[in-house]
Amino acid sequence: MYKTCSIRAKFNDEETAFWLNQCENANSLINCALYEIKKIHYAKLQENGNAFTTYWRGDDLRSGWKTYRCSTTYPELDLILKQNVHYKAMAAQSAQQTLKSVGESITAYNGLVKAYYNGEVDKPSLPKYRKKGGLAAVTFLRQALSFKEGYFKPSVSKESKPELLTEIKLYLPEFIDSDWVKEVTVRPNFGQLWIDWVIDDGREPIENNPQLDYTQAWSFDHGGSNWLTGVSTRGKSLIIDGRKLRSLNQGYSRLVAKYRQGKSDFYWDFNLDRVQRKRNNQMRDAINKAARFIVNQCLNDRVGNIVIGWNPKQKQNSNMGKRNNQNFVIIPTSRLIERLKQLCPEYGIALTITEEAYTSKASFLDCDSLPKHGEKPEGWKASGTRTDRGQYKSKDGSIINADCNGSANILRKVATQLGLTLAKVGRAILTVPQRIDLFKRLNKSYRKRCVVGLKDPVATSV
Numbered sequence: 001m002y003k004t005c006s007i008r009a010k011f012n013d014e015e016t017a018f019w020l021n022q023c024e025n026a027n028s029l030i031n032c033a034l035y036e037i038k039k040i041h042y043a044k045l046q047e048n049g050n051a052f053t054t055y056w057r058g059d060d061l062r063s064g065w066k067t068y069r070c071s072t073t074y075p076e077l078d079l080i081l082k083q084n085v086h087y088k089a090m091a092a093q094s095a096q097q098t099l100k101s102v103g104e105s106i107t108a109y110n111g112l113v114k115a116y117y118n119g120e121v122d123k124p125s126l127p128k129y130r131k132k133g134g135l136a137a138v139t140f141l142r143q144a145l146s147f148k149e150g151y152f153k154p155s156v157s158k159e160s161k162p163e164l165l166t167e168i169k170l171y172l173p174e175f176i177d178s179d180w181v182k183e184v185t186v187r188p189n190f191g192q193l194w195i196d197w198v199i200d201d202g203r204e205p206i207e208n209n210p211q212l213d214y215t216q217a218w219s220f221d222h223g224g225s226n227w228l229t230g231v232s233t234r235g236k237s238l239i240i241d242g243r244k245l246r247s248l249n250q251g252y253s254r255l256v257a258k259y260r261q262g263k264s265d266f267y268w269d270f271n272l273d274r275v276q277r278k279r280n281n282q283m284r285d286a287i288n289k290a291a292r293f294i295v296n297q298c299l300n301d302r303v304g305n306i307v308i309g310w311n312p313k314q315k316q317n318s319n320m321g322k323r324n325n326q327n328f329v330i331i332p333t334s335r336l337i338e339r340l341k342q343l344c345p346e347y348g349i350a351l352t353i354t355e356e357a358y359t360s361k362a363s364f365l366d367c368d369s370l371p372k373h374g375e376k377p378e379g380w381k382a383s384g385t386r387t388d389r390g391q392y393k394s395k396d397g398s399i400i401n402a403d404c405n406g407s408a409n410i411l412r413k414v415a416t417q418l419g420l421t422l423a424k425v426g427r428a429i430l431t432v433p434q435r436i437d438l439f440k441r442l443n444k445s446y447r448k449r450c451v452v453g454l455k456d457p458v459a460t461s462v
Contacts, residue, residue: 001346002182008171009186009193010434014166019186019193021160022090023135026098030136031129033102037072038126039319044071051156062222067123079306085431090138135185145170147178154184164337166326170195175200190280191273199452209304209348218298219306221359226390228290229403229433231411234301235424237404237433242294243284244439245331248329252279278284283332291339298349304351305418308337309410310358311373329441340458359409360402362385365394370413374401401431 011019026336045051045066053066077099081087088093105127112124130136144155151169170186172178210216220228227242255275259268298306310333334336337353344351355373363384364367371377383395384405392402408425415422 001205002198002200003342005173005176005197005199007195007197009195010012012166014164015168016193018160018168019138020135022138023186023188023193024133025089026094027130027134027136028139029081029084029090029095030102031096031132031393032081032084032086033077033099034127034129036077037070039104040072040076041068041126041451056290064123069111069113070106070126072106074100077102079180087156088159090160091140091144091157093155094138094143094249094417097141097274098136099137101139102273104398115300120182129351136189137185137204139183139185139249142182147179147181152178152181152184159400169267173197181374190277191270203346205345206254206348208295211302212298212304212348213302214304215419215421216301216303216305217243217411217418218294218301218303219307219309219407221293221309221356221403221410222331224331224405226403227333228294229401229407230294230338230432231404231407231421231425232295232301232303232355233411233424234303235420236301237407237429238297239433239435240290241401241435241437242331244437245283248279248282249331252276268382283335286438287332287336290336290449291343292437293347293438294340295343299347304348304350305352305420306340306344307352307354307410307414307418309351309359309406310334310337310415311357312357350418352418354410354413356406356410359413360406360408362427363392363394364405364412364430365396365398365400365444366409372410400427401433404433 009019018065042051042065045068051066052063054061054063073240078096081095081099090098109124109126112121115121116124126396145152148152151171154168156164156168170184172181176197179203180199181197182200184199185196187194187196216233218230218232220230222228223242225241226239226242226244227245229242230236230238252275256272259269259271259275265366276411294306340351343349357373358370361382363382364372366383369380371380384393386402387393388400390402392405393399394402396461408422408430411420411422411425416418417447
C-alpha cells in the first residue's frame with residue numbers, strides 16, 4: 001500500500017539555504033508555466049474572434065474571456081520551458097514534476113469547464129499566479145535519489161552544484177526501509193520545511209479478515225463536547241471527549257485575534273505561523289489518536305464494521321447559534337473520516353458512511369422511523385424528546401444518553417444493509433457510556449501496544 005509519512009526536516013544552515021532556493025525556483029517555475037498557458041490560451045481565443053463574453057454572476061452582469069477548455073498539456077510546457085532559468089536551477093526530474101502539477105491543475109480546470117456548461121458549478125477561472133518570491137514544494141522520484149549509508153542524495157542541477165557549500169542529504173527515518181521509498185517531497189509549511197516520504201510497504205488491503213465478525217459493528221455519532229459517541233452491537237458504548245479539542249481551538253482563536261488586532265484581514269507574520277503550526281499539529285495528533293483508538297477497539301472486539309453518521313456540507317450550513325457553531329464546526333471530523341478510510345483497509349475493517357438525518361430526534365427504544373433528509377413524511381413526530389443537556393426521554397419515560405440514542409439510530413439506518421443484529425443494544429448500554437480522554441488515556445504504553453497492532457492485524461492493543 002502506498003502511504004505518505006511527513007517528517008519535520010532538520011537541516012543545517014547551508015542545507016536550509018539550498019532547499020529554500022529550490023522551493024523559490026519551483027514557485028517561479030509554476031508562475032512561468034501559468035504565464036505560458038494563459039498566453040497560448042488567450043491567443044487561441046482571439047483567433048476564433050469574439051474573445052470576450054458577458055455573463056451573470058448572481059445579480060451582477062459581468063464581462064470576461066470566454067470559457068473554453070485549455071488545450072496546453074504537460075509535454076508542451078516541458079518543451080517551452082526547458083531553457084527557463086528556474087527550470088535549469090532545479091534537477092531535471094524535479095522540474096518536470098513541478099510542471100506536471102501545473103498540468104494536473106489544467107486538467108481539473110477543464111473538468112470544471114465541462115461541469116459549468118452542464119450547469120453544475122459557477123464560471124471557473126484558470127489557476128491564479130502564486131505569490132512572487134514564495135515557496136513551492138520540490139519533488140524527487142526514486143530515480144532522482146541515490147541511497148547511501150542511511151541517507152538519500154537528491155539530484156542537483158549543473159547550475160546549482162558549483163554553488164553548494166555542503167553535501168545535500170535526506171536522512172531516512174528508522175521505521176522506513178530504503179526499498180519502500182518511491183518519492184520524496186520537500187515542502188514549506190508555516191515557516192518550516194517538511195519532508196514527505198511516499199512509500200510502498202508491500203502490504204495489500206485486506207478485503208476479508210477471518211478474525212473479524214462482519215455481523216458486528218461500532219457506530220459513531222459526532223458532535224462538539226462529545227466528539228464521537230460510539231455504540232457497539234456487542235453491547236458496549238463510549239464517548240471520545242472533545243472538550244480538550246474545543247479548548248485548544250479557543251486558545252488558537254484568541255491568539256490569532258490578539259496578533260491581528262488593528263491589522264488588515266490579510267496580515268500575517270511569524271507569530272501567526274507559529275500559532276497556526278502548533279494548532280495544526282494538535283489537530284493532527286488528535287485525529288491520529290482517535291482513528292487508532294477506534295481501529296484498535298474494533299480489533300479487540302473482533303468487530304468488522306465501522307459506521308459513521310455524516311451529512312456532506314452540514315458544517316457549512318450549520319445554524320446552531322454563535323457559541324454552538326464555534327464548538328462544533330471547527331472540530332476536524334471530516335479529516336478523521338479520511339484517516340479512517342486509510343487505516344481500515346489495512347485490517348480488513350469495512351467503513352460505512354451514512355447520512356444521519358433525524359437520528360438525534362427519533363427514539364431508538366421506541367423504534368421510530370428514520371426518514372432521509374428532505375423525505376420526512378407529513379405528520380412525522382418523534383416518540384421521545386431531549387430533556388436536559390445530554391439526556392433523551394423515551395415514550396415510556398426511560399432516560400438515556402442523547403448522543404448514544406443518536407449513535408444507535410445510525411446503526412439502525414444500516415442494520416439491514418450490513419446484516420447487523422441489534423439484540424444487545426438496549427437501555428443499559430445507552431445510559432452510562434464510558435468517557436475516553438485521548439490526551440490522557442492514550443499514553444506511551446498505549447502507543448507501544450499499538451505497534452503490536454501494526455505488525456499483527458488482529459493483535460489486541462488497547
